[in-house]
Amino acid sequence: MVFRVYPPEQARAIVADALDREPCPVEPDQVEDVRAHVTLLRQRVELLPEAPRTPADTSVHRLKITLSGSKPPIWRRLEVPSTIPLVHLHRAVQDAFEWEDCHLWVFHTPAGDYGVHDPELGHGDATAVTLADVAPTPKTRLTYLYDFGDDWDHDILVEDVAQAEPGAAYPRCLTGRRAAPPEDCGGIPGYDHLCEVLADPFHPEHAELLEWLELDDPADFDPAAFDRDELNDYLAAWAKVLVKP
Structure with a gap:
């Protein structure tokens, strides 16, 4: 674990950004900790100085x-x-x-x-x-x-x-x-191969890649979609x- 000392202004910005995100407690004690401490943490962050604004x-x-x-x-x-x-x-x-x-x-x-x-x-x-x-x-x-x-x-x-x-x-x-490529498909060469296979229902890998993408119909995969x-x-x-x- 790396420990780092931040100036108060930078510490405020980092913690404030984290507090802007949706809490994601899982265990009951985590839910209790968030409920008990997040409001106090927000109040303490407000006490830290803000960095001076520039253009x-x-x-x-x-x-x-x-x-x-x-x-x-x-x-x-x-x-x-x-x-x-x-x-x-x-x-x-x-x-x-x-x-x-x-x-x-x-x-x-x-x-x-x-x-x-x-x-x-x-x-x-x-x-x-x-x-x-x-x-x-x-x-x-x-x-x-x-x-x-x-x-x-x-x-x-x-x-x-x-x-x-x-x-x-x-x-x-x-x-x-x-559309962006699916995660872990093998980079650009893998993605090109994926698109080629899904466009060919007779390709030997067609069913396997549909299952990997968790799709029932190849029409649900649209490389042009955005x-x-x-x-x-x-x-x-x-x-x-x-x-x-």
Whole structure:
């Protein structure tokens, strides 16, 4: 277990973000602990100082995130706060591509590599670095690698940096194309093979892959499907308004 000392302002931001998420107690004693202590914890967080606001606090990065090697391209266009920590950008990419966040990940940026802090791998701490720190201007590129086995490599292009819209909550999805691949299907080559097999009812692996996907009908698997509204509903669970209307 790694222990780290954070300045009060950063500690407040980290704990406040955790408290914004839906509690997920399982055991009876966990339910009791949440009920007994979460209100007190919220009150104590309010006593910590907030970081001073800067113009970057109300700016947003528009990102085009493309799954490298996908043909036709699988991509999402997101707007995220410029000051989003990379660990939260990781969460946004996970949501956008419907990943299950059950594998290792890392951002490769012009300023270095950031993920779960690991000196042996040379990964800096993604909780301590923001998107503006590593990609401050338009046309900057970085990559996000998820699952060091399947190697889902995401090319991230900063298309623009602009002021947030009053009343708009971020992160949000503007548009996108095509469904994301299923988790653990073997990377882009495995996904291409999966699509080929499901399109051919006479393929010897057809029934096996349908069962693996837990589908009764291959028509239920649509590689072209993308629902922006559904994704935004998902992102809304933790999106925040940067500029009050």
